[in-house]
Amino acid sequence: DVKVTQSSRYLVKRTGEKVFLECVQDMDHENMFWYRQDPGLGLRLIYFSYDVKMKEKGDIPEGYSVSREKKERFSLILESASTNQTSMYLCASLSGANVLTFGAGSRLTVL
Amino acid sequence: AQSVTQLGSHVSVSEGALVLLRCNYSSSVPPYLFWYVQYPNQGLQLLLKYTSAATLVKGINGFEAEFKKSETSFHLTKPSAHMSDAAEYFCAVRALNQAGTALIFGKGTTLSVSS
Numbered sequence: 143d144v145k146v147t148q149s150s151r152y153l154v155k156r157t158g159e160k161v162f163l164e165c166v167q168d169m170d171h172e173n174m175f176w177y178r179q180d181p182g183l184g185l186r187l188i189y190f191s192y193d194v195k196m197k198e199k200g201d202i203p204e205g206y207s208v209s210r211e212k213k214e215r216f217s218l219i220l221e222s223a224s225t226n227q228t229s230m231y232l233c234a235s236l237s238g239a240n241v242l243t244f245g246a247g248s249r250l251t252v253l
Numbered sequence: 254a255q256s257v258t259q260l261g262s263h264v265s266v267s268e269g270a271l272v273l274l275r276c277n278y279s280s281s282v283p284p285y286l287f288w289y290v291q292y293p294n295q296g297l298q299l300l301l302k303y304t305s306a307a308t309l310v311k312g313i314n315g316f317e318a319e320f321k322k323s324e325t326s327f328h329l330t331k332p333s334a335h336m337s338d339a340a341e342y343f344c345a346v347r348a349l350n351q352a353g354t355a356l357i358f359g360k361g362t363t364l365s366v367s368s
Contacts, residue, residue: 175356182360185358186358232296236356240302244297247296
C-alpha cells in the first residue's frame with residue numbers, strides 16, 4: 143500500500159512565523175498535492191506538483207509556496223503565517239489509476 | 254471546467270436504515286468520479302471510483318454508487334447503516350488541465366447514525 147506521511151500532526155505557530163509542512167510518499171508517484179480542509183468548505187487545492195521542481199497553482203495559492211526537490215517529498219511553505227491560515231492541511235499522492243492517497247493531515251493553529 | 258456539488262451538508266439516519274448521499278458533477282470531458290470517507294482525526298480514504306466502466310460501482314464497507322450521465326449524478330448508497338459509518342463523505346471529480354491531473358472535491362456531507 144502507498145504510504146503518505148506528514149511529519150507534523152499538530153503545530154502551533156505565531157503570526158508572522160515561517161512554517162514548513164513536510165510530506166513524503168513511498169511509491170514513486172509523480173503527482174503530489176496539498177489541500178486545505180475547513181468546515182463547510184470541503185477540500186480546496188492549494189498547489190500540486192507533477193514532477194520534481196515542477197509546480198502548479200491550485201484554487202487558493204495566495205500566501206503559500208511549495209518545494210519539490212526530490213520525487214518523494216513535497217513541502218508546503220507559509221512564508222509569513224496569518225491567523226486565517228489556521229486549518230487542516232492534507233497532502234496526497236496520485237497513482238497511475240487516478241487514486242489519491244492522503245496523509246493523516248497536519249492541523250495548524252496560528253495565534 | 255469540472256466541479257462537484259454535494260446536496261446536504263448533514264444527513265442523519267437510524268441504524269439499519271438506507272443511506273443516500275447525493276453528488277452531482279459538472280465536467281467537460283468524460284468524468285472520473287470518486288467517493289472518499291474521512292473518519293474523525295484521520296485523512297481521507299477511497300470508498301469507490303468510477304472510471305467509465307460499469308455504471309454501478311461497488312466499494313468498501315458495503316457502499317455503492319451509480320453513475321447516471323443523463324442526471325450528471327453519482328449518488329452514494331448503502332442498504333443498511335451501521336454506527337461505524339458515521340463520518341464525513343466527499344465526492345470528487347478528476348480535473349484535467351495542461352499541467353496534469355488533480356481531483357476537485359465537494360464540500361462534504363457529514364453522516365450521523367443513531368441507534
